[in-house]
Amino acid sequence: MSESIHFLALVDELSALAQVDAVLLAGSRASGLSDSYSDYDVYVYLNAPLAAEARQKIVAKHCQYLELNNQFWETEDDGVLLDGIEIELIYRDFSFLENELHYLVERHQAKVGYSSCFWANLLDSKILYDANGQAKRLQQRFNVAYPSALQQAIVNKNAPLLMQQMPAYYFQLAKALKRQDRVSLNHRCAEFLASYFDILFAINGLPHPGEKRMLEFAELHCNICPDQLAENVERLLAEVGQAAGSLLDTVSLLSETLQQVVTTQTSLSWPTKS
Structure with missing residues (x-):
C-alpha cells in the first residue's frame, strides 16, 4: 500500500527540524500487513524537547482533526490526516529505546506480558529519516537471534x-x-x-x-x-x-x-x- 501524500509531506516537515534525529514508521503499514482499518504508527526520535506549539504548527496543516500532546502512555499527537487516515505520532529519544532493549535482549529481563514488544517495534520499523544513522545502528545491534x-x-x-x-x-x-x-x-x-x-x-x-x-x-x-x-x-x-x-x-x-x-x-x- 503506497503512502499517503499528506503523510509523506508531514514526515518531510518533521525531518527538517533540528530536534528530530529520526522518523520511523511502525505497525502494519511498515510490515506490509495493513488493511482498510490501519493507521500510521510513527515514532519521532528527538535529541531535544520539541514544544507542543511547534508541533501543532506542522501537524495541524496536514490533519483534519488533531489531538495535541496526549500523555496517556507516551507523548503523542493523534489525528486524522486530510485524506481520512488516522495517524499516531509518538515522541521518544533513542536513549529510552536503547535502554529498554539492552535490558531485554542483552540482559534478558522479562516482563509480565508483552515483554519483547519494543524489540519487535524496532526491528519491524521502516526508517523514513535517520539523520546520523542511529536508527540503523540500533536495528543492526539488536537484529540478533532470539536469546x-x-x-x-x-x-x-x-x-x-x-x-x-x-x-x-x-x-x-x-x-x-x-x-x-x-x-x-x-x-x-x-x-x-x-x-x-x-x-x-x-x-x-x-x-x-x-x-x-x-x-x-x-x-x-x-x-x-x-x-x-x-x-x-x-x-x-x-x-x-x-x-x-x-x-x-x-x-x-x-x-x-x-x-x-x-x-x-x-x-x-x-x-x-x-
Missing part, C-alpha cells in the same frame, strides 16, 4: 501466573466468577492472554508483535503451537462474556497444553511451584 536465556526468562516470569501461584489469573477468575464480577472477569482474562501469548511468542523465538491481531499472527508464524489454539482462545472469550463457569476448564486446557509443548517441543523448562 535462549530470554526465552526462559519470559517463561519463568509468566508461566506461574497462568494457574500455578497464588496470584495466578486462574484463581482470580475463579473468585470473580463466584462474585459474578464481569468487569474483573474481562480484565483478568485479558491479563491471562497477555502472559499466555508472551510465552507462546517467546518459545517460538518471535519478538512480540503487539496487542493487535495476536491470534492471527500466532497461527501464521508459530511453528510450536498447542493444538486447537484458535478454537480454545475463542471459546474462552465467549465464556468470559457469558460469565460461564466452564471458562476455568478452558483456562486449564490452554495452560496445560502450552506447558506440554514447552516441555516436549523445546529445550526450555516450565517453572515448578515455588
Whole structure:
C-alpha cells in the first residue's frame, strides 16, 4: 500500500527540524500487513524537547482533526490526516529505546506480558529519516537471534501466573466468577492472554508483535503451537462474556497444553511451584 501524500509531506516537515534525529514508521503499514482499518504508527526520535506549539504548527496543516500532546502512555499527537487516515505520532529519544532493549535482549529481563514488544517495534520499523544513522545502528545491534536465556526468562516470569501461584489469573477468575464480577472477569482474562501469548511468542523465538491481531499472527508464524489454539482462545472469550463457569476448564486446557509443548517441543523448562 503506497503512502499517503499528506503523510509523506508531514514526515518531510518533521525531518527538517533540528530536534528530530529520526522518523520511523511502525505497525502494519511498515510490515506490509495493513488493511482498510490501519493507521500510521510513527515514532519521532528527538535529541531535544520539541514544544507542543511547534508541533501543532506542522501537524495541524496536514490533519483534519488533531489531538495535541496526549500523555496517556507516551507523548503523542493523534489525528486524522486530510485524506481520512488516522495517524499516531509518538515522541521518544533513542536513549529510552536503547535502554529498554539492552535490558531485554542483552540482559534478558522479562516482563509480565508483552515483554519483547519494543524489540519487535524496532526491528519491524521502516526508517523514513535517520539523520546520523542511529536508527540503523540500533536495528543492526539488536537484529540478533532470539536469546535462549530470554526465552526462559519470559517463561519463568509468566508461566506461574497462568494457574500455578497464588496470584495466578486462574484463581482470580475463579473468585470473580463466584462474585459474578464481569468487569474483573474481562480484565483478568485479558491479563491471562497477555502472559499466555508472551510465552507462546517467546518459545517460538518471535519478538512480540503487539496487542493487535495476536491470534492471527500466532497461527501464521508459530511453528510450536498447542493444538486447537484458535478454537480454545475463542471459546474462552465467549465464556468470559457469558460469565460461564466452564471458562476455568478452558483456562486449564490452554495452560496445560502450552506447558506440554514447552516441555516436549523445546529445550526450555516450565517453572515448578515455588
